Amino acid sequence: AQSVTQLGSHVSVSEGALVLLRCNYSSSVPPYLFWYVQYPNQGLQLLLKYTTGATLVKGINGFEAEFKKSETSFHLTKPSAHMSDAAEYFCAVSAEEYGNKLVFGAGTILRVKS
Amino acid sequence: EPEVTQTPSHQVTQMGQEVILRCVPISNHLYFYWYRQILGQKVEFLVSFYNNEISEKSEIFDDQFSVERPDGSNFTLKIRSTKLEDSAMYFCASTLAGMAGQYFGPGTRLTVT
Numbered sequence: 152a153q154s155v156t157q158l159g160s161h162v163s164v165s166e167g168a169l170v171l172l173r174c175n176y177s178s179s180v181p182p183y184l185f186w187y188v189q190y191p192n193q194g195l196q197l198l199l200k201y202t203t204g205a206t207l208v209k210g211i212n213g214f215e216a217e218f219k220k221s222e223t224s225f226h227l228t229k230p231s232a233h234m235s236d237a238a239e240y241f242c243a244v245s246a247e248e249y250g251n252k253l254v255f256g257a258g259t260i261l262r263v264k265s
Numbered sequence: 266e267p268e269v270t271q272t273p274s275h276q277v278t279q280m281g282q283e284v285i286l287r288c289v290p291i292s293n294h295l296y297f298y299w300y301r302q303i304l305g306q307k308v309e310f311l312v313s314f315y316n317n318e319i320s321e322k323s324e325i326f327d328d329q330f331s332v333e334r335p336d337g338s339n340f341t342l343k344i345r346s347t348k349l350e351d352s353a354m355y356f357c358a359s360t361l362a363g364m365a366g367q368y369f370g371p372g373t374r375l376t377v378t
Contacts, residue, residue, distance in 0.1 A: 251313075252298065
């Protein structure tokens, strides 16, 4: 069984500040890990993913995440927040096998203050 | 860039009515999925579909639900007799064989009154 916990349902940062969105996962099998972003009234857009290999993965819009197996974490970061980053972010896990379902966290709403 | 499309964007129906939600996955994708998100709750997996059959379904996906790929492009979710608790945003997703990560459509907001 798999699960995802996202710490903080709401995160607020100032424009230009570091963004850190936390994600911890539980998986009985080696996981694939994902971050998705959802802008208002839109679908889910894949930001980045970890499957195998390099544990630091880079995604779109300057975001990156690091897979830490010992901490069962996959936190999302961006060095400098932009107003356009305001959205809801979802961490998700799937089993290490193509075609498997995604199990989502509850989501974190990111607010960027000017 | 290819994208998953869904119709309608919003559907209002009365309790007990049948609804069909439609999706057009990305053309060369082979795995198809439905998820739903009840307002204020997590995105939940409903069903996955591969090679013209259901490959996995959740406990939510009971006998009231069915999926079909009626032709080479559409993927539908049917709810036979809607209940108030079926009100949610329904997302379709697809992925390529051998690829991790799914591409999501914009969703259909289903309101059951």
